[in-house]
Amino acid sequence: MQYHLDGFHAGDPDLHDPAPGRETAQGPLPENVDVLIVGCGPAGLTLAAQLAAFPDITTRIVEQKEGPLERGQADGISCRSMEMFQAFGFADTVMRQGYWVNETTFWKPDAENPAHIARTGRIQDVEDGLSEMPHMILNQARVHDMYLELMRRSPSRLVPDYGWKLTGLSVDEGAGDHPVTVQLDPTDGGPARTVRARYAVGCDGARSTVRRAIGLELKGDSASQAWGVMDVLAVTDFPDIRFKTLIQTTGEGNILIIPREGGYLVRLYIELDKLAPGERIAGRNFSKDHLIAAAKRIFAPYSFEAKEVVWWSVYEIGQRLTDRFDDLPEAAAADRLPHVFIAGDACHTHSPKAGQGMNVSMGDAFNLGWKLVSVLQGRAGPDLLCSYSAERQAVAADLISFDREWASILSERHESGGEETPKFQRYFVEHGRYTAGLSVTYPPSRLIGPATWQNLARGFEIGSRFHSAPVMRLADAKHMHLGHVIKADTRWRLFAFCPDEDVNHPRSATRQLLTMLAEDPSSPFFNAVSSGQDIDAEADLRVIFQRRLELEGKELPAFLQPRKGRYGLIDYEKCFCALPDDDIFETRAIDRDSGCVVIVRPDQHVAHILPFDKGAEVSAFLAGAMGRT
Numbered sequence: 149m150q151y152h153l154d155g156f157h158a159g160d161p162d163l164h165d166p167a168p169g170r171e172t173a174q175g176p177l178p179e180n181v182d183v184l185i186v187g188c189g190p191a192g193l194t195l196a197a198q199l200a201a202f203p204d205i206t207t208r209i210v211e212q213k214e215g216p217l218e219r220g221q222a223d224g225i226s227c228r229s230m231e232m233f234q235a236f237g238f239a240d241t242v243m244r245q246g247y248w249v250n251e252t253t254f255w256k257p258d259a260e261n262p263a264h265i266a267r268t269g270r271i272q273d274v275e276d277g278l279s280e281m282p283h284m285i286l287n288q289a290r291v292h293d294m295y296l297e298l299m300r301r302s303p304s305r306l307v308p309d310y311g312w313k314l315t316g317l318s319v320d321e322g323a324g325d326h327p328v329t330v331q332l333d334p335t336d337g338g339p340a341r342t343v344r345a346r347y348a349v350g351c352d353g354a355r356s357t358v359r360r361a362i363g364l365e366l367k368g369d370s371a372s373q374a375w376g377v378m379d380v381l382a383v384t385d386f387p388d389i390r391f392k393t394l395i396q397t398t399g400e401g402n403i404l405i406i407p408r409e410g411g412y413l414v415r416l417y418i419e420l421d422k423l424a425p426g427e428r429i430a431g432r433n434f435s436k437d438h439l440i441a442a443a444k445r446i447f448a449p450y451s452f453e454a455k456e457v458v459w460w461s462v463y464e465i466g467q468r469l470t471d472r473f474d475d476l477p478e479a480a481a482a483d484r485l486p487h488v489f490i491a492g493d494a495c496h497t498h499s500p501k502a503g504q505g506m507n508v509s510m511g512d513a514f515n516l517g518w519k520l521v522s523v524l525q526g527r528a529g530p531d532l533l534c535s536y537s538a539e540r541q542a543v544a545a546d547l548i549s550f551d552r553e554w555a556s557i558l559s560e561r562h563e564s565g566g567e568e569t570p571k572f573q574r575y576f577v578e579h580g581r582y583t584a585g586l587s588v589t590y591p592p593s594r595l596i597g598p599a600t601w602q603n604l605a606r607g608f609e610i611g612s613r614f615h616s617a618p619v620m621r622l623a624d625a626k627h628m629h630l631g632h633v634i635k636a637d638t639r640w641r642l643f644a645f646c647p648d649e650d651v652n653h654p655r656s657a658t659r660q661l662l663t664m665l666a667e668d669p670s671s672p673f674f675n676a677v678s679s680g681q682d683i684d685a686e687a688d689l690r691v692i693f694q695r696r697l698e699l700e701g702k703e704l705p706a707f708l709q710p711r712k713g714r715y716g717l718i719d720y721e722k723c724f725c726a727l728p729d730d731d732i733f734e735t736r737a738i739d740r741d742s743g744c745v746v747i748v749r750p751d752q753h754v755a756h757i758l759p760f761d762k763g764a765e766v767s768a769f770l771a772g773a774m775g776r777t
Contacts, residue, residue: 150721153713162237167203167303174307177208177341180326182524184345185209186358188216188308190288191492191509192351193295197236198517198636200302205524207304208343210312210332212352216296219379219459222288222506223406223415227274228585228613229507230281231752232514235636238294239281246286247409249273253388254573255395262398264449269573273392275580280616280629283584286409288506311335317348317361319475319487328487347520347533349489351513356494362475364490366497368468368548373555374420374432375499376439378460381412386450389414394576400445413458418442420462436460463499467548467555470495473512473537485530486537489516496544498551507585508547512540518638518750522774527686529775539590550582586613590753595773597747597756604744605645605757607736614641614748617732619692623720630724630732631752633690638750640672640687640770645733647743647760648694651705657743657760658691662707664763665689670776671767673707682712684719687770693725694733694740 151161183199185192188211199207225233225242233239252273258266274283299306316331323329326344333340350358354366382389393405401419408415418439421432439462440454472478473495474486492509516536522528557571581587589611590596596611608615616631634641644661651658665671672686679685691708708722726732733740745766747756756769 150719153717154715163301164303166305170203170303170305174305174309177210177309177312177332177343178206179342180206180344181208182206182346183208183520184328184330184343184348185351186314186330186348187211187351187353187356187492187494188213188292188310189351189353189492189509190222190291190506191494191513192349193292193299194510194513195349195351195491195517195520196306196308197295197298197302198514198638199521200299200304200306201637202521202525203303205521207306208309209306210309210314212311212313212335214311214335216308216310217289217292219287219289223285223408224504224506225284225286225291226504226507226583226585227279227281227283228588229510230284231279231613231616231631232510232636233294234281234632235634235752236295236298237635238298241294242284242286242291243282245290245409246284247407249283249285249392252392252394252576254576255388255393257396257398265395265397265447267388269569270391271573271577273580274584278581278584278586280631285406285415290409291506312341314352314357315340317358317488319362321484346524347487347489349491349513349516350494351491351509352494354493354497356490358488359470359490359494362488362490363477364470364472364495366468366470366495368497369466369552374434374462374464376418376420376434376442376460376462377415378418378436378439379408379413379415379458380440380454380460381456381458382414382452382454384447384450384452386447386452394573395446397446400448401442403443403446416443418446432462434462467498467552468496469544469548470541473541473544474533476534476537486533489533489536491516491540495541496548498548499555504547504551504583504585508544511543511585511588514636514751515540517636521638522750527774532773532775535593535595538593539595542591543588546587550579554579588612588753594775595749595755596753597758597769601744601757601759604739604742604759605736605746607738608746608754608757610754610757612754613752614643614746614754615736617735618727618730619724619732620696620727621721622693622697622723622725627727630690630692633688633721634748634752636750639684640750640755640773641748642687642689642766643746643748644689644691644760645738645743645746646691646693648740651693651697659705661745661760661763661766662705665767666707668764668767670764670771672770672774674767675776683707683710684712689722691723692732693723694731695728696725 182205196209230239254269255265256268258264312332315333318329320327328345328348330343350356390407395403404417406415436457444452475488476486491512519532523530616629619630620627646658649656665673673683676685709718743760745758749755
């Protein structure tokens with residue numbers, strides 16, 4: 149972690165000085181904002197936390213509820229989301245407070261006594277090597293708390309405006325810089341407010357008012373199965389109550405067990421009844437007693453006594469999706485640009501048992517946030533925002549397909565005399581990469597290059613998230629994960645994996661690449677310096693050598709020890725080397741003779757891979773991605 153760049157900063161380095169004008173409490177809703185976020189769910193808070201770091205962007209987030217979430221709802225945090233939390237700076241807190249999903253167990257009817265259940269298997273929950281991060285369970289409200297704390301400590305001192313209900317939204321292209329007009333009514337009966345925004349983002353759930361205002365609807369399957377969910381403090385002799393567990397019975401339904409943080413609490417997803425065509429769950433009058441009774445039957449022959457039900461709900465399984473995630477009709481794509489976006493449950497709904505709802509919602513916002521900042525700060529053209537719907541709608545469609553099949557498998561009754569390994573166990577094992585959140589791969593576009601040079605680093609799949617690996621930082625011999633230098637600060641990253649050469653030779657590939665990036669007018673480094681910014685204001689270059697170099701500081705190119713901030717202090721953290729016993733060049737299949745440049749987007753996805761002698765193409769790709777060509 150780096151701080152003190154512009155002067156000594158006493159106290160907590162995570163507490164930023166407020167930006168000018170933000171020293172006092174946040175005032176009432178202004179008439180004009182750059183970004184208005186509607187909804188304080190995981191998508192809305194992920195987006196707000198990103199934008200809060202930029203006080204030059206006026207951001208407000210409104211929520212109909214009177215205060216923050218306290219309990220219930222989602223709890224599964226995928227490995228991919230943990231990688232994102234690392235970029236925000238609170239992954240370690242989640243790991244300390246949450247439940248680690250280490251193994252998953254599977255149960256089916258006992259072959260000798262089908263009225264009872266027996267364990268059929270036990271597997272490692274996340275395959276070795278998929279991610280340095282674990283699969284975690286933590287109450288969604290605690291995740292919200294961490295985002296809210298980031299916002300409060302940011303230079304913007306952003307806090308949600310609670311108690312505001314959105315009652316209308318319209319877009320007028322001729323209305324100047326703030327084409328989105330939003331009507332808000334206070335829930336306490338006070339006067340209504342009108343807010344005009346450059347951009348609005350609806351993160352307001354499955355019944356999204358923003359979605360309806362831009363003429364979109366959720367389409368998909370109707371509900372067909374009723375399930376219950378409860379967080380419960382219970383006494384039981386079931387041996388796997390502290391493991392993630394899937395139980396399938398012959399006639400009493402199925403259960404998914406999710407142990408919760410704290411060592412005692414457990415969440416149960418309990419299959420209830422099939423629903424008739426057109427039937428809604430509200431007509432069944434289910435209560436928590438129905439859930440407890442069903443759990444007792446399914447756990448047989450083990451006992452189950454609920455001491456306290458902390459939270460419970462019933463829901464219908466149905467998978468639905470919108471055609472687009474923005475307000476840009478296909479017919480108007482050539483004539484205008486989007487100004488309103490939707491994210492999370494506002495544009496895709498599904499069952500909670502795949503553990504992807506909160507994770508994919510946060511992924512939506514992480515994709516959109518850096519694009520909004522880049523456009524609003526003038527670092528990219530506004531057409532960059534068209535890529536949000538194109539990329540994330542496809543991700544959601546894939547999620548819907550997976551969830552439909554997974555929910556169907558979980559609802560199947562076990563057939564006695566079937567295969568030794570149940571279908572639901574085989575499917576879980578086969579799709580481990582998906583449930584870990586690591587299956588998202590964006591297709592080629594202006595933001596994702598072709599696979600022409602994929603062979604130079606086969607372990608960094610173009611379009612997929614950057615798969616971190618251990619390295620050593622040269623300046624202080626710190627062993628760390630290379631991917632942990634990526635912060636949620638909207639900057640691009642360039643990881644230059646050097647060929648094995650004398651870096652000090654004037655004709656070395658490393659020096660030629662650095663010279664090209666420093667002097668090429670289309671380079672983000674040249675652009676930053678010419679704009680009076682630090683050299684890494686737009687893109688952050690890190691160099692990884694194949695072995696530890698015993699160099700005098702003056703022997704390193706100046707590009708790798710840039711002077712930054714108002715004092716011109718030297719940044720010593722740009723250079724790394726492979727570890728002898730865990731060589732990143734080997735584990736990520738990087739060509740040792742040629743080396744390569746791995747370009748990583750601000751949302752941690754690999755955008756392109758290019759050879760060292762293609763410095764001009766590196767600059768050209770980044771300029772094209774940001775719409776500056």
